Amino acid sequence: MHDKPKFTESRYMLVLIFVTSLFLMWGISMTLGDVLNRHFQNVLHVSKARSAYVQFSIFGAYFVMGIPAGLFMKRFGYKNGVLLGLLLYSAGAFLFIPAADAQSFTFFRIALFILACGMATLETVAHPFVASLGDQRTSDQRINFSQAFNGVGGIIGPIIGSYFIFGQEQDLVSVKHLYIVIGAVIAVIALAFSFVKVPALVDPHSVSPDSYSPTEVPHADKKLFQHKHFVFAVVAQLFNVAAQGGTWAFFINYGHDIMHFSDGKAGYFFSLSMVMMMIGRFAGTFLMRYIAPSKLLAAFALCNMVMCLIVAQGYGWPSFIALLFINFFFSIMFPTIFSLGLKNMGKQTQQASSFIVMGVVGGGLFPLLMGQIANHNVATAYYLPIICYAVIFVFGLTYKRLNKSSV
Template identity: 65%
Template sequence: MDKVKFTEKRFIIVFIFVTSLFMFWGIAHSMSDVLNKHFQNVLKVSKSQSGLIQLSVFGAYFVMSIPAGLFMKKYGYKMGVLLGLTLFALGTFLFVPAAQAASFSYFRLALFILGCGMATLETVAHPFAASLGDQRASDQRVNFAQSFNAVGAIIGPAIGSYFLFGSGTHAAGGDILDSVKSLYCSIGICIALVALAFAFVKIPALTNPHAATASADAVNVDTKPGKKLFQHRHFVWAVLAQLFNVAAQAGTWSYFINYGHEKMGFTDEKAANFMVLFMAMMAAGRFIGTYLMRFIAPNKLLAAFATGSIIACIIVAQAWGWFSYGALFSINFFFSIMFPTIFSLGLKNLGKHTQQASSFISMGVVGGAFFPMIMGTVANHDIAKAYYLPIICYFVIFLFAAKFYKVK
């Protein structure tokens, strides 16, 4: 069998743009975790109330993923990307009136619109990246693109910490909210410029990689064309696994700064700076995981990483100083490949159902809407003990990777 190419020369420019999208929503997601602690300080909300930030962002995925999939199916990948970028930019600009009103509710509305943009981009970008080349290399392409999501997740806390916890921002609440306004306005302008540039990019003609007439070697040929989408067991389990995966991610990220402050004795600024290294662990995991998939089946690597996450959560919950803090960092390393690998495994052999399936797997991200509030309720009493809860999530992911990923 010929060596499978990662992608083709004619797709390079488009693939670069699509990969950049992964980075942008990585920045926005990780920035919301800095906002979580910032609003606890400035707007005087509790840990469980600050979890409403994630409800606003991830709740948007529940609302927007299906409409985004329908829009993509009717108008194509390019228009789907432009819609996502437009909503993304609009949400960031809405931080201006929210800061003026110093209203937590208005901030949540802005985050919801921003989340609708991210939901649209995620729904479109995963099958878009998968379609840009031989389908036998789709797992590698999606994981590579997701690696830059991790790069964005490093950038987010770095600039968030500088703007929100830096020495120049420790003034009255209104002044600090002005820094939030400036930060998100800058991001909005950047996103608007990217949307303008992408509007002029010519998309090469794509052979539908999900068509039933595709090459027999392609991994996404629907072997059972008569089956309905929800009759594909591996897809249903992928939706479930993604729901629990993002639930664990959102909870773990939301209270990382709180853990550093309460269990390690760090200032908020120092804990936020450690979050940069925390996100770097995820970036390292993505690049290493993408390389390892050349030798290890994606489902086996996913099962191994889920097991590592379970062990790490147990250690974190013990609050054994630096040993537990190091285990907290390792969770993000193990988390690294989970989202894209669950996504790509769930889309296998779905044929004409692929775009609709992408919407439902993206909608599984709603798990991140409620889990931080549940963890926050425990964290109000003991932040360390709250890290027992994600173990449930990682066990579900292990089951999917070990058994229920199989296409039948």
């Protein structure tokens, strides 16, 4: 009888803690982008549709940086990949200084793009990095656990934004000061991580055939895109982040237009929705001990189709509560799709990670479509994410068959 696989090993614990902190860092920046979306509408007088270019700049960086980050990681290793990501993250944050001085929406988008290139690099590296810190059979649990702290960052981001941006004068000075602090903190983290010793890692996705049952050992002769479960994971991730980007981009607008909240109050509710996401990730990590990750993914996607339908009706509090619950059911989707897509990829794991990260570009494209509808009615715009969750539902439902055909 086989022993139950461990979550991780003691020699990996320090590195796991540090890498998990990175999930928190980009959670803060991701949700701050949604606060900036609304702030730029107020201060720089851009429309809802044009303000969606904030998300396009952030998520577009994932498309541009996905493959270069993967190649860098393959050539120089996980640790140097993390350091590159932190360097770009910090540089983008410091570029907010000249952007604020110039009061230029275009300059802000450039700064956000560079910052997001750092986030994309960290995300490309962090997922396979966390997966390698233990047994492959518990990689879903480790990635969901680490991603839960992305949810913590998502809670902190809107609180910081609501207090330091919406809570101050309607100008760009507070934005500049906030990002100076963020840039400095990230630079310190990069310096600290440069002194962390990473133990020798055995990639759990490319272990010897003796370590796992035959169904867990990939065929070495298969090309990357011959793995059907991986290809569908890329597509599912694109639609997943598309739904996330659109939902988050217009959350504060929904609170303002439908619930008649102030921007600051809507921002605090946005933070509450991130609490829901964090709870969902911890709950999902627990449930995966008893329910197959792919089946849980399909169930959560189906729930979100229902939530979006309620939100789109603009019923007031019932619809707004459904909007909060979207994040609960969204919680496990990104890390679970990522982990499922990397299963049985062997030595192609790092390359596969790059393509799944590139799927994040959906978060830049979808808000542009939702923004066109939101200019007329922000509630109606929430019909669109139903399409995304339908794709994720089918991925979860068919994953077991697709994965079997890949090995």
